[in-house]
Amino acid sequence: MPTKVSRSAEFLASSMTSxxxxxxxxxxxxxxxxxxxxxxxxxxxxxxxxxWRVDDRLSHRSGRFFAVEGLSIxxxxxxxxxxxxxxxxxxxxxxxxxxxxxxxxxxxxxxxxKMEPGNSELVQWAATVQxxxxxxxxxxxxxxxxxxxxxxxxAGRRMVFDQLLSEHASWYLHxxxxxxxxxxxxxxxxxxxxxxxxxxxGQLRQQLKRGKRVNMNARTVLxxxxxxxxxxxxxxxDIADPFHLQVVESHRVGRSEADVSAAxxxxxxxxxxxxxxxxxxxxxxxxxxVRGAYGIRHREDRYFRIVGLSVTATSREVxxxxxxxxxxxxxxxxxxxxxxxxxxxxxLVQALAQPGLQDxxxxxxxxxxxxxxxxxxxxxxxxxxYLDAPASxxxxxxxxxxxxxxxxxxxxxxxxxxxxxxxxVAAPDNYRWMPMGTLNRLIRSGYYVNVELRSLLSCLL
Amino acid sequence: MPTKVSRSAEFLASSMTSxxxxxxxxxxxxxxxxxxxxxxxxxxxxxxxxxWRVDDRLSHRSGRFFAVEGLSIxxxxxxxxxxxxxxxxxxxxxxxxxxxxxxxxxxxxxxxxKMEPGNSELVQWAATVQxxxxxxxxxxxxxxxxxxxxxxxxAGRRMVFDQLLSEHASWYLHxxxxxxxxxxxxxxxxxxxxxxxxxxxGQLRQQLKRGKRVNMNARTVLxxxxxxxxxxxxxxxDIADPFHLQVVESHRVGRSEADVSAAxxxxxxxxxxxxxxxxxxxxxxxxxxVRGAYGIRHREDRYFRIVGLSVTATSREVxxxxxxxxxxxxxxxxxxxxxxxxxxxxxLVQALAQPGLQDxxxxxxxxxxxxxxxxxxxxxxxxxxYLDAPASxxxxxxxxxxxxxxxxxxxxxxxxxxxxxxxxVAAPDNYRWMPMGTLNRLIRSGYYVNVELRSLLSCLL
Numbered sequence: 001m002p003t004k005v006s007r008s009a010e011f012l013a014s015s016m017t018s019x020x021x022x023x024x025x026x027x028x029x030x031x032x033x034x035x036x037x038x039x040x041x042x043x044x045x046x047x048x049x050x051x052w053r054v055d056d057r058l059s060h061r062s063g064r065f066f067a068v069e070g071l072s073i074x075x076x077x078x079x080x081x082x083x084x085x086x087x088x089x090x091x092x093x094x095x096x097x098x099x100x101x102x103x104x105x106x107x108x109x110x111x112x113x114k115m116e117p118g119n120s121e122l123v124q125w126a127a128t129v130q131x132x133x134x135x136x137x138x139x140x141x142x143x144x145x146x147x148x149x150x151x152x153x154x155a156g157r158r159m160v161f162d163q164l165l166s167e168h169a170s171w172y173l174h175x176x177x178x179x180x181x182x183x184x185x186x187x188x189x190x191x192x193x194x195x196x197x198x199x200x201x202g203q204l205r206q207q208l209k210r211g212k213r214v215n216m217n218a219r220t221v222l223x224x225x226x227x228x229x230x231x232x233x234x235x236x237x238d239i240a241d242p243f244h245l246q247v248v249e250s251h252r253v254g255r256s257e258a259d260v261s262a263a264x265x266x267x268x269x270x271x272x273x274x275x276x277x278x279x280x281x282x283x284x285x286x287x288x289x290v291r292g293a294y295g296i297r298h299r300e301d302r303y304f305r306i307v308g309l310s311v312t313a314t315s316r317e318v319x320x321x322x323x324x325x326x327x328x329x330x331x332x333x334x335x336x337x338x339x340x341x342x343x344x345x346x347x348l349v350q351a352l353a354q355p356g357l358q359d360x361x362x363x364x365x366x367x368x369x370x371x372x373x374x375x376x377x378x379x380x381x382x383x384x385x386y387l388d389a390p391a392s393x394x395x396x397x398x399x400x401x402x403x404x405x406x407x408x409x410x411x412x413x414x415x416x417x418x419x420x421x422x423x424x425v426a427a428p429d430n431y432r433w434m435p436m437g438t439l440n441r442l443i444r445s446g447y448y449v450n451v452e453l454r455s456l457l458s459c460l461l
Numbered sequence: 462m463p464t465k466v467s468r469s470a471e472f473l474a475s476s477m478t479s480x481x482x483x484x485x486x487x488x489x490x491x492x493x494x495x496x497x498x499x500x501x502x503x504x505x506x507x508x509x510x511x512x513w514r515v516d517d518r519l520s521h522r523s524g525r526f527f528a529v530e531g532l533s534i535x536x537x538x539x540x541x542x543x544x545x546x547x548x549x550x551x552x553x554x555x556x557x558x559x560x561x562x563x564x565x566x567x568x569x570x571x572x573x574x575k576m577e578p579g580n581s582e583l584v585q586w587a588a589t590v591q592x593x594x595x596x597x598x599x600x601x602x603x604x605x606x607x608x609x610x611x612x613x614x615x616a617g618r619r620m621v622f623d624q625l626l627s628e629h630a631s632w633y634l635h636x637x638x639x640x641x642x643x644x645x646x647x648x649x650x651x652x653x654x655x656x657x658x659x660x661x662x663g664q665l666r667q668q669l670k671r672g673k674r675v676n677m678n679a680r681t682v683l684x685x686x687x688x689x690x691x692x693x694x695x696x697x698x699d700i701a702d703p704f705h706l707q708v709v710e711s712h713r714v715g716r717s718e719a720d721v722s723a724a725x726x727x728x729x730x731x732x733x734x735x736x737x738x739x740x741x742x743x744x745x746x747x748x749x750x751v752r753g754a755y756g757i758r759h760r761e762d763r764y765f766r767i768v769g770l771s772v773t774a775t776s777r778e779v780x781x782x783x784x785x786x787x788x789x790x791x792x793x794x795x796x797x798x799x800x801x802x803x804x805x806x807x808x809l810v811q812a813l814a815q816p817g818l819q820d821x822x823x824x825x826x827x828x829x830x831x832x833x834x835x836x837x838x839x840x841x842x843x844x845x846x847y848l849d850a851p852a853s854x855x856x857x858x859x860x861x862x863x864x865x866x867x868x869x870x871x872x873x874x875x876x877x878x879x880x881x882x883x884x885x886v887a888a889p890d891n892y893r894w895m896p897m898g899t900l901n902r903l904i905r906s907g908y909y910v911n912v913e914l915r916s917l918l919s920c921l922l
Contacts, residue, residue: 093733133733154726162726164820176820178729265615265623268639272554272594279741358819359625359637359908446907447820 007107007160007183012227012248014107015201015461016238022103022198026125026207029197033113034123037314041117044308046295049322054291056282057089058306058324064134066090066406068296068306068324070281071173077274077353077361079379084286086296086306087173087356088326088406093164094132096217097151097180099190100160101198108198110147110190114215116404117311118325120411121212124401125204128196130217146193151180158183161224163444166362167451168402169354170370171304171326173280176358176447179221201225201461208459211398212411216455219400223454225461226440228252243395243418247436247460250345254438260445263438267363267448270351270430276360295324302372304328307408327408329372334452335415337366337386337425338395339433345418346433348383348425349453362450363442366417366431382428389417396459414456436460468568468621468644473688473709475568476662476922477699483564483659487586487668490658494574495584498775502578505769507756510783515752517743518550519767519785525595527551527867529757529767529785531742532634538735538814538822540840545747547757547767548634548817549787549867554625555593557678558612558641560651561621562659569659571608571651575676577865578772579786581872582673585862586665589657591678607654612641619644622685624905627823628912629863630815631831632765632787634741637819637908640682662686662922669920672859673872677916680861684915686922687901689713704856704879708897708921711806715899721906724899728824728909731812731891737821756785763833765789768869788869790833795913796876798827798847798886799856800894806879807894809844809886810914823911824903827878827892843889850878857920875917897921 019025046054051061059067071087099110114126128147136145150157160181167175184190192198199207204222207213214222228251239245254263283289283296290299295307310322337348352364366383374380395416402410419425439457442448449457480486507515512522520528532548560571575587589608597606611618621642628636645651653659660668665683668674675683689712700706715724744750744757751760756768771783798809813825827844835841856877863871880886900918903909910918 091736091738093729159722159726162722162729164729164732178733261620261623265620268554268623268625271625272556272639275552277552 008226008228010102010107011201011225015205015227017106017200017202018206019203020104020106020108020200022108023200023203024197026199026203026213030113030123030125030213033195037115039115039117039122040312042310044310044322045293046306046308046324049308049324052308052322052324054283056284058283062139064139065132065323068283069173070283070286071355072279072281073277073355075274075276075353077276084281084288085303085355086283086286086289088171088175089173089280090132090175092133094177095129095148095151095180096127096177096221097129097182098218098221099128099147099150099182099184101184101188101190102186103198106200108200109204111197111199111204111218113195113197115313116215117309117313118406118408118410119212119215119401119404120409121401124213124215124404125199125207125218126215127218127221146196150182154182158185161221161444163224163446165220165443165451165454166357166447167220169356169362169450171328171356171407173278173356174358175356177217177220179224181221181224205461208461209396209398211414212401215401216403216451219455219458220451222458222461223443226251226444228255228437228440246340246345250436251440252437253344254435255441259438260441263432263434263442264448266432267351271360273430274353274361276353276355278355302329304372309408325408326406326410328370328410330409330411331371332410332412333367333369333387333415334365334412334456335367335369335387335417336453336456337383337417337419339419339423339425340421341433344435346435347439348427348431348433349439351430352450354450357450358447362448363439363453364450365453365456368452382431386417387415389419393417393419398459400455400459412452412455414459416456416460469687469689471563471568472662472686476666476688478567478661478663479667480664481565481567481569481661483569484661484664485658487660487664487674491574491584491586491674494656498576500576500578500583501773503771505771505783506754507767507769507785510769510785513769513783513785515744517745519744526593526784529744530634531744531747532816533740533742534738534816536735536737536814538737545742545749546764546816547744547747547750549632549636550634550741551593551636553594555638556590556609556612556641557588557638557682558590558643559679559682560589560608560611560643560645562645562649562651563647564659567661569661570665572658572660572665572679574656574658576774577676578770578774579867579869579871580673580676580862580865581870582862585674585676585865586660586668586679587676588679588682607657611643611645615643619646622682622905624685624907626681626904626912626915627818627908630817630823630911632789632817632868634739634817635819636817638678638681640685642682642685666922669922670857670859672875673862676862677864677912680916680919681912683919683922684904687712687905689716689898689901707801707806711897712901713898714805715896716902720899721902724893724895724903725909727893728812732821734891735814735822737814737816739816763790765833770869786869787867787871789831789871791870791872792832793871793873794828794830794848794876795826795873795917796828796830796848796878797914797917798844798878798880800880800884800886801882802894805896807896808900809888809892809894810900812891813911815911818911819908823909824900824914825911826914826917829913843892847878848876850880854878854880859920861916861920873913873916875920877917877921
């Protein structure tokens with residue numbers, strides 16, 4: 001057994017472990033949990049949501065949870081200089097935390113089979129803890145949050161990852177959550193509650209590839225994992241999949257201070273080029289949006305709707321609740337173009353402005369495609385042609401769910417396109433090739449990589 | 462002459478150099494520049510400012526430069542849960558950049574003697590470039606900005622420091638500027654324009670100690686300088702001043718990834734504890750503020766006033782202009798308590814919420830004291846007693862000007878109090894001791910250290 005191996009190397013070893021004595025069959029576990037509870041999810045008019053009221057904003061009577069307000073945006077980024085939209089305002093900082101522990105020499109991740117009413121596959125793998133203060137302070141009067149103490153009382157704990165990161169900035173205003181990975185000592189016992197199971201990173205990889213099995217909150221936390229770092233060894237020969245081998249090698253490139261500084265200088269250049277002014281306004285002042293029996297919708301049914309949802313469940317903190325949800329138009333795609341350049345796999349990312357970002361723009365996937373946002377072929381985003389790349393270039397195609405606690409039927413196709421070495425790729429100035437090592441360091445540095453790109457990168461673990 | 466010495470060591474050597482053949486007498490230079498131009502600065506009613514209009518906001522007819530709007534704040538940080546105030550909105554990202562160059566073996570800083578109408582000492586040392594896009598795109602039709610190209614077209618340049626950093630978040634909403642230090646090769650010639658001079662860091666140190674000689678924008682850029690880093694040598698024996706020696710040694714402590722991560726985890730804990738909701742509103746909806754012949758003021762004359770200023774000058778881009786200014790109530794102090802702990806100088810900083818910060822709170826000095834904000838002794842901030850510390854504990858006391866391009870007569874006393882080793886200091890949970898190495902790395906990482914603390918730290922260089 002290795003005695004002094006780095007955590008990065010251990011994570012890589014875990015990613016190549018497809019099962020252990022500690023782990024259940026992940027699919028069977030999810031199916032069993034789904035079968036063991038009953039759920040009913042039903043759309044209701046916003047006016048009929050108990051405890052919620054609509055006036056100049058849509059808010060909970062407690063003043064907690066979240067609200068839907070209006071936002072007026074002016075920007076010189078992209079083709080639309082000015083618009084208004086509803087946006088979710090949720091100033092609380094939630095905890096998304098995963099416990100990891102080395103068991104019999106292999107790192108295991110403590111995952112929760114969690115029902116979220118908005119997901120098209122209702123029960124998926126979630127982080128160990130996924131909770132806002134409104135949840136864990138039990139504003140709804142429900143059950144307590146298991147394992148919360150490992151993240152709240154973390155003094156002396158081994159923190160593998162701890163960072164505030166942004167979330168869907170087209171739908172949320174300045175939303176961020178605390179992404180945490182806490183490692184327990186091998187000798188520390190921890191009880192395994194119902195709905196929880198240990199999985200290896202290899203099992204999570206497989207679940208991520210299948211799609212709709214690992215929820216958004218777990219994906220953003222997992223994106224903080226690095227396969228490089230001090231003392232990472234060279235046992236890459238064990239990696240059978242040549243694309244995975246390239247990804248792992250790319251983790252080790254571009255991690256120096258100089259590399260990260262150069263990437264940040266480029267990102268600051270982009271922030272300086274574009275302006276974005278976002279102002280909170282009354283829901284009543286959204287000219288192009290209408291309120292009716294079916295919630296709040298764009299008058300041409302574009303972008304998304306705000307609807308009411310009534311949920312009955314037997315496996316959540318409370319058995320019955322109602323809440324507003326945001327339902328995007330369907331067909332969303334995030335696509336990442338990659339290419340071997342100078343012998344190392346690089347990823348083509350863009351600096352993308354989004355109205356809810358705290359600092360104007362962050363790094364995004366090559367294409368972040370929301371059909372409801374575009375009026376026609378003349379209005380397509382750059383590099384949209386790679387959405388139709390040949391099947392032989394496609395390394396990953398999986399449909400993933402966005403946060404099913406806020407978003408209804410929000411499925412996003414995740415696409416990774418590996419363009420052959422030497423094939424020319426033309427991109428505007430706000431696009432840049434980066435190796436995985438740089439992207440991972442930027443994720444770990446805070447508000448630099450948006451959640452859509454982090455979600456994609458987690459699928460490449 | 463050393464051949465392979467790190468830049469940190471070279472900066473330290475420069476800080477111990479009090480003059481060279483390249484440098485003027487700094488005081489004489491400022492006096493000469495002041496005498497060579499004539500300035501007239503005069504208060505005028507806001508309504509009489511040409512090109513500015515007051516309605517629900519105070520703005521320039523071009524839509525550029527900046528605006529004054531209303532802000533409504535709710536927070537559970539501090540003793541005031543809710544208030545409204547005017548705030549300056551300036552979404553543009555300005556450049557604050559200093560050129561450095563090794564001349565005859567010593568690093569020199571290219572500084573500009575710059576007049577700013579709000580400063581009580583009109584002409585002070587500024588960064589090489591201090592300009593917003595509205596300035597350098599010449600919205601006012603004025604002269605071009607010298608040396609701008611060294612910062613805008615920086616490809617291939619040696620970037621010593623490049624970061625977006627926040628500014629006075631009680632007066633500005635989400636304001637940030639790009640702080641840059643660019644190093645030229647020894648062999649690259651650069652013309653020396655009027656009003657510009659090379660200074661050593663030692664000269665800047667002396668000017669900083671005297672007060673009102675180095676402007677706010679230069680101070681924030683200088684705060685990015687580190688005396689530690691790869692290959693920094695041990696010639697600290699040359700440092701005669703024992704307190705300076707302790708500061709330099711403290712630069713080398715707390716710089717590891719683990720140290721910075723632990724500090725950030727603590728800061729995220731603080732961000733999670735407190736809430737802050739800031740909403741832009743109309744100037745007309747500020748209940749406690751009145752508009753009159755003397756601008757916009759609080760009805761009890763607290764906090765600050767917004768006034769009009771008419772300026773006539775012969776050394777600026779344009780010879781005559783008018784603009785609104787923010788004039789704070791007088792008596793502002795920032796004080797930093799430090800103490801030798803386990804043999805290393807540590808600084809007691811607090812996580813402080815301010816309404817204009819992008820992410821709720823940043824690190825601030827031990828005491829950030831604005832008498833106009835407090836109603837009486839019961840309302841004093843924690844640790845205010847150190848403002849009256851014995852003279853023998855006081856390592857620095859200098860009055861510095863805030864940005865005289867926006868703030869009128871905004872003088873802040875900068876105080877550093879060195880508490881004897883072992884003397885107990887009691888502080889609330891949102892305070893933490895940090896060595897200079899950690900603080901410097903946090904400055905270099907972005908929005909973690911507020912401008913008031915950065916200004917203080919620059920005085921300790």
